[in-house]
Amino acid sequence: MKCESCNKxxxxxxxxxxxxxTKKERxxxxxxxxxxxxxxxxxPSPTExxxxxxxxxxxxxxxMSKIVCPVCGLSYLEFRSxxxxxxxxxxxxxxxxxxxxxxxxxxxxxxxxxxxSKAGKELIKKSELMQLRNxxxxxxxxxxxxxxxxxxDRIYDLSGDTNED
Amino acid sequence: xxxQVIPMKISDLANNTGEWLRGTGAESDIVISSRIRxxxxxxxxxxxxRTNIKQKKELEEIVRNKxxxxxxxxxxxxxxLADIDPIERLxxxxxxxxxxxxxxxxxxxxxxxxxxxxxxxMVNEEDHLRIQVIRSGFELKEAWKTIDGVDNKLEKxxxxxxxxxxxxxxxxxxxxxxxxRASVMLHLPALGMTHHIEKVFNAVMKLGxxxxxxxxxxxQVSGDLYQISNQFTLGKSEQEIIEIIESVIPRITSxxxxxxxxxxxxxxxxxxxxxxxxxxxxxxxxxISSEEIMHxxxxxxxxxxxxxxxxxxxxxxxxxxxxxxxxxxxxxxxxELNAQQRNIIRAAYVRKRLEEI
Ligand SMILES: [Zn+2]
Ligand SMILES: [Zn+2]
Numbered sequence: 001m002k003c004e005s006c007n008k009x010x011x012x013x014x015x016x017x018x019x020x021x022t023k024k025e026r027x028x029x030x031x032x033x034x035x036x037x038x039x040x041x042x043x044p045s046p047t048e049x050x051x052x053x054x055x056x057x058x059x060x061x062x063x064m065s066k067i068v069c070p071v072c073g074l075s076y077l078e079f080r081s082x083x084x085x086x087x088x089x090x091x092x093x094x095x096x097x098x099x100x101x102x103x104x105x106x107x108x109x110x111x112x113x114x115x116x117s118k119a120g121k122e123l124i125k126k127s128e129l130m131q132l133r134n135x136x137x138x139x140x141x142x143x144x145x146x147x148x149x150x151x152x153d154r155i156y157d158l159s160g161d162t163n164e165d
Numbered sequence: 166x167x168x169q170v171i172p173m174k175i176s177d178l179a180n181n182t183g184e185w186l187r188g189t190g191a192e193s194d195i196v197i198s199s200r201i202r203x204x205x206x207x208x209x210x211x212x213x214x215r216t217n218i219k220q221k222k223e224l225e226e227i228v229r230n231k232x233x234x235x236x237x238x239x240x241x242x243x244x245x246l247a248d249i250d251p252i253e254r255l256x257x258x259x260x261x262x263x264x265x266x267x268x269x270x271x272x273x274x275x276x277x278x279x280x281x282x283x284x285x286x287m288v289n290e291e292d293h294l295r296i297q298v299i300r301s302g303f304e305l306k307e308a309w310k311t312i313d314g315v316d317n318k319l320e321k322x323x324x325x326x327x328x329x330x331x332x333x334x335x336x337x338x339x340x341x342x343x344x345x346r347a348s349v350m351l352h353l354p355a356l357g358m359t360h361h362i363e364k365v366f367n368a369v370m371k372l373g374x375x376x377x378x379x380x381x382x383x384x385q386v387s388g389d390l391y392q393i394s395n396q397f398t399l400g401k402s403e404q405e406i407i408e409i410i411e412s413v414i415p416r417i418t419s420x421x422x423x424x425x426x427x428x429x430x431x432x433x434x435x436x437x438x439x440x441x442x443x444x445x446x447x448x449x450x451x452x453i454s455s456e457e458i459m460h461x462x463x464x465x466x467x468x469x470x471x472x473x474x475x476x477x478x479x480x481x482x483x484x485x486x487x488x489x490x491x492x493x494x495x496x497x498x499x500x501e502l503n504a505q506q507r508n509i510i511r512a513a514y515v516r517k518r519l520e521e522i
Contacts (some may be wrong), residue, residue, distance in 0.1 A: 071211070072215040083338075086215035088206065088334040091331050091341070102331075106400050107373070107400060109331075111330060111341075111399060111400075112400060113403045114403055
């Protein structure tokens with residue numbers, strides 16, 4: 001069999017290329033096969049291109065690139081390539097990468113607008129609970145068990161419905 | 166309280182338009198409409214790019230039912246977009262009841278809106294819920310009052326994804342924070358004709374606002390209609406964002422009025438000729454493309470504003486911008502039409518509407 005590239009020398013190297021779902025056989029001589037290999041070697045792989053690009057653009061992304069959200073399975077790299085987040089938790093998981101991004105987009109990283117009344121209630125409840133727990137600790141310190149029992153019941157009442165939808 | 170989960174007939178809508186095209190409200194000679202939308206997501210679900218079919222269906226059910234329970238208006242209708250054909254979806258896009266992305270999406274998704282078409286709620290768009298309020302004229306504060314009320318009713322029924330740091334959490338970080346996009350649609354033909362429009366854009370962009378065409382992001386400007394909206398959603402309150410836009414709009418409208426005055430002062434005959442020719446074209450043409458009609462309607466609209474033409478109402482012209490769009494013509498005819506057929510029917514429809522006057 002002659003080399004299909006130069007058509008002169010004997011083909012000694014037999015390559016199988018797979019492009020998509022089609023397989024292609026190539027029969028080359030030593031010399032021409034060398035050429036193919038060096039050409040291939042020159043082309044960086046897609047991941048190399050991506051990584052070098054990321055390293056150039058923002059070094060912090062390369063450290064973020066390993067992070068994957070345990071809730072929705074989205075990786076930080078996927079987020080950066082399509083711009084969409086996968087779940088509310090991503091704002092926490094990807095925070096380190098997101099903060100500079102939000103700063104660039106909005107010129108700020110702190111919400112100052114509307115607060116859902118539920119979130120408001122939760123905040124109020126949280127601070128109330130904190131206060132009651134402090135009082136409970138004091139009551140226990142003073143060995144005022146009657147007061148402590150009363151406070152305990154109030155804490156149960158209050159925290160009992162915090163999980164309500 | 167009646168809530169029709171059974172879809173209304175879209176063809177019932179085809180002969181009229183939403184209240185926001187009535188040409189009423191402040192500065193309505195130049196400001197066509199004021200619109201606000203809020204992006205909201207349900208806390209315990211992933212965003213839509215990460216939901217499976219089952220979750221998406223579940224979300225659609227939950228949000229649809231909560232909209233129903235929230236009793237937003239007495240006459241709200243719900244349409245499941247998976248149940249209607251592409252022409253009907255296009256029709257809803259043209260009326261600004263849904264977005265292009267929503268129309269072109271997949272799977273379980275829908276829209277709820279009231280009879281006046283002032284309020285619409287998109288379910289499973291880019292975010293789980295997008296609330297929108299449109300009003301005629303320069304009425305952003307009123308639109309905010311309405312949408313804030315709708316949002317308050319819904320948040321009693323739904324736990325939104327929210328953090329005190331980043332505000333309302335959205336699928337795209339460009340919407341996070343308030344989740345609010347406030348926009349004002351302006352008709353600026355004289356600034357276009359005098360080539361001053363770029364100056365306006367540059368000034369507007371410096372304030373962190375963006376200018377878009379009639380159908381939002383990436384759409385071409387036609388009919389001299391522009392939408393000006395906020396780009397940033399984080400770090401400023403809803404009121405602050407609205408105030409920024411509100412402070413800019415009167416400057417643009419007075420600039421447009423100045424340009425109109427200058428056109429009249431310098432070339433009254435040419436201007437009148439252009440306007441009357443456009444009017445004549447609308448009255449006699451046998452075929453009009455969608456691009457051409459936008460231009461003609463824009464010219465005539467300015468003519469009415471300037472008192473050059475006084476036989477047509479602004480409302481009629483505003484409505485014609487929408488009623489002559491491809492989805493509306495096809496819905497009106499009740500069949501699919503190619504571009505040439507649409508051009509013929511469009512011309513006939515406009516002739517008929519103008520004869521009625
Ligand atoms: Zn060879
Ligand atoms: Zn996630």
